[in-house]
Amino acid sequence: MNAPRFSNAARYWRSPLVPDADMVTAEYYDHAFTPHWHDAYTVPVIEAGAECYDYRGSRYVAEAGSVPVINPGELHTGARAVDAGWRYRVFYLPVPFVEGIAREMSPRAASPWFAAEIIRDADLARRLVIAHRALESAGSRADPLAAETALVDAVSTLLARHALERPSAAPPAADAVRVATMKARLADDILEPVTLAELARTVGLSTFHAARLFTRETGLAPHAWRNQLRIVRALPALRAGASIADVAAASGFTDQSHFTRHFKRAFGVAPGRWR
Known part of the structure; x- marks a missing residue:
């Protein structure tokens, strides 16, 4: 029996706990993202289904539980990789915010940079989902201190385990x-x-x-x-x-x-x- 397909529904929202950041809770069935970029770090967590996307000259498939990070300003697409589509939560984190946490972890830290390969780290995915849900509900009866703590925990875990230094740029041809x-x-x-x-x-x-x-x-x-x-x-x-x-x-x-x-x-x- 085939799994029920997702709808095309998305909710973008913001939190005062993360100035200038955007978050989205979404599911897609037949929507296809054309090549585009964001000025922020794009940090998604695939919750169900699977998404395929083109990035840095290759095609990737991100399944449930994976974290396909996109660096700021880098071109990418997005579409379903399975018949049902996909559901995910996404952080669009401003560069100064991410750099600030990186410097708090290590004063000598450069701008964090992530390799093209999909991050498959179940513990990290769990922390990111907890933080995303906490921020989403922090405006109601949830504790904003707990939400902010969860966010810092998730982002610092992402940086500690998976961030690299951006490769030195060669002289422009x-x-x-x-x-x-x-x-x-x-x-x-x-x-x-x-x-x-x-x-x-x-x-x-x-x-x-x-x-x-x-x-x-x-x-x-x-x-x-x-x-x-x-x-x-x-x-x-x-x-x-x-x-x-x-x-x-x-x-x-x-x-x-x-x-x-x-x-x-x-x-x-x-x-x-x-x-």
């Missing part, structure tokens, strides 16, 4: 400099229309070679990378209560439906529901 230049041009004014020809001229390449280089190095075509940047930059205004139509216009999207479509592909819910 010519192609990396070209891609950085194109990114800067796309990010400079997200409301200004930019043609591929203009982008190519900034790095002295043909339109064909500029588009191919950018896509190869970032994993996204220039227009898709710019739309993802627009979504990330739209989050503060959305949190602050600005109307979705105003946020869409200020972020450079054609209209509200255009913004909503791209937002849902990256976050799994419409912007109104996310807020």
Whole structure:
């Protein structure tokens, strides 16, 4: 007998105990996340089912009990890996928060960095779920001190057992400099229309070679990378209560439906529901 499939339902929420962090409690059946990134450490715990995702040039399958951490700013996708879909809890932890705990553990600690391999550590998964549930209920009758203690315990366990130092970056090659230049041009004014020809001229390449280089190095075509940047930059205004139509216009999207479509592909819910 086949297991009942999950629905497509997600609840994003925040806690005053973790300033600027986002958390989500969700399950998905047929939603597929397009390539996107977050500015925070993404720390999920798969509670049931399984999720597959593309990350750093490989495909991974995270089953129940696993912790597939994604580093800040790194491109990834997400979709079901089994017929029923998957259910998970996710922390989106700000970089300063994670770095702060790392420094408390060791004053010489650098920015924590996690390998691409899925973390399979049942005790860690248990601690993360306890902390997530405690934060979710801390606004009601739960003890906020207990919730914060559980969070620090979970994150410090993650860092102590699985964090690495980020590999030293090699001097940028010519192609990396070209891609950085194109990114800067796309990010400079997200409301200004930019043609591929203009982008190519900034790095002295043909339109064909500029588009191919950018896509190869970032994993996204220039227009898709710019739309993802627009979504990330739209989050503060959305949190602050600005109307979705105003946020869409200020972020450079054609209209509200255009913004909503791209937002849902990256976050799994419409912007109104996310807020």
